[in-house]
Amino acid sequence: xxxxxxxxxxxxxxxxxxxxxxxxxxxxxxxxxxxxxxxxxxxxxxxxxxxxxxxxxxxxxxxxxxxxxxxxxxxxxxxxxxxxxxxxxxxxxxxxxxxxxxxxxxxxxxxxxxxxxxxxxxxxxxxxxxxxxxxxxxxxxxxxxxxxxxxxxxxxxxxxxxxxxxxxxxxxxxxxxxxxxxxxxxxxxxxxxxxxxxxxxxxxxxxxxxxxxxxxxxxxxxxxxxxxxxxxxxxxxxxxxxxxxxxxxxxxxxxxxxxxxxxxxxxxxxxxxxxxxxxxxxxxxxxxxxxxxxxxxxxxxxxxxxxxxxxxxxxxxxxxxxxxxxxxxxxxxx
Ligand code: A2P
Numbered sequence: 039x040x041x042x043x044x045x046x047x048x049x050x051x052x053x054x055x056x057x058x059x060x061x062x063x064x065x066x067x068x069x070x071x072x073x074x075x076x077x078x079x080x081x082x083x084x085x086x087x088x089x090x091x092x093x094x095x096x097x098x099x100x101x102x103x104x105x106x107x108x109x110x111x112x113x114x115x116x117x118x119x120x121x122x123x124x125x126x127x128x129x130x131x132x133x134x135x136x137x138x139x140x141x142x143x144x145x146x147x148x149x150x151x152x153x154x155x156x157x158x159x160x161x162x163x164x165x166x167x168x169x170x171x172x173x174x175x176x177x178x179x180x181x182x183x184x185x186x187x188x189x190x191x192x193x194x195x196x197x198x199x200x201x202x203x204x205x206x207x208x209x210x211x212x213x214x215x216x217x218x219x220x221x222x223x224x225x226x227x228x229x230x231x232x233x234x235x236x237x238x239x240x241x242x243x244x245x246x247x248x249x250x251x252x253x254x255x256x257x258x259x260x261x262x263x264x265x266x267x268x269x270x271x272x273x274x275x276x277x278x279x280x281x282x283x284x285x286x287x288x289x290x291x292x293x294x295x296x297x298x299x300x301x302x303x304x305x306x307x308x309x310x311x312x313x314x315x316x317x318x319x320x321x322x323x324x325x326x327x328x329x330x331x332x333x334x335x336x337x338x339x340x341x342x343x344x345x346x347x348x349x350x351x352x353x354x355x356x357x358x359x360x361x362x363x364x365x366x367x368x369x370x371x372x
Pocket of ligand 1: 047048049050051052053054074075076077078079080096110111112115198199200201
């Protein structure tokens, strides 16, 4: 990675800034990084170690000489610029939903399906809730195939971008100061509240976030028939998602066996202290690479040992977005 020339499209956003932190941790020299955003940010400087990098407006020339372009500027921007970047010789790792379900575009969680990357010019980074769920479901599915997943999410503001995080913070301060909440990014008050995910609702009554979790998991697992139902909810947490997961397995698996499997799963840390009643929390997952899993227990509503309950927390900006994309970039760079 250190000699790879990297462009970040959406550098000024929440995920873009995390890309920079992750590249700094990997000692990628400033000279090999190009920051791109909209005309609004052109000329702005961003700190990178001891250096200051200047943001450029994305343009047809912006990708020349770039090996890997990390995109996190929304779906329409990805659709506009991905092919331009590929034509300029770059491989694109796209964090938006623009190409995730496109045939021939691999949808990759490096701990799950790294082999799918191949020599594809565009690689899609899955939805944040999908990644965090599957970091714990996949290792279990490898041992005993999962037949059905019932998931409920408790999603942080960061999934809606930097402005949503700022809105949660300022709205919290405003309410504590006795002022009215003034939602502008989210459709309703986010502070001291929770609400059904702010994405469009389909004919079945599912919101698009829920549909993403279902369809993307099937594609990533190569399991078109796995049954999944999801309920996605926003909570007043800045940057880590939590998920309650119920699994129906094709054969029995004890909670102890599940705990053992998850304790050696890459990118996963078991936090499951029943004595101290200490389990995964978004504040513990924030800023961390690992997804935390706990509340690992047999589903006692069943007579057999084919049901498991889990609770997982993962940093939405890190593993849910930037870290996953950087891991893909590392696999591409070799
Ligand atoms: P800018 O700051 O110039 O608007 P977030 O998801 O945290 O809101 O961040 C979105 C990122 O995508 C920002 O870096 C933003 O840049 C960038 N972006 C949004 N729209 C465009 C666009 N049309 N062209 C290039 N970059 C864009």
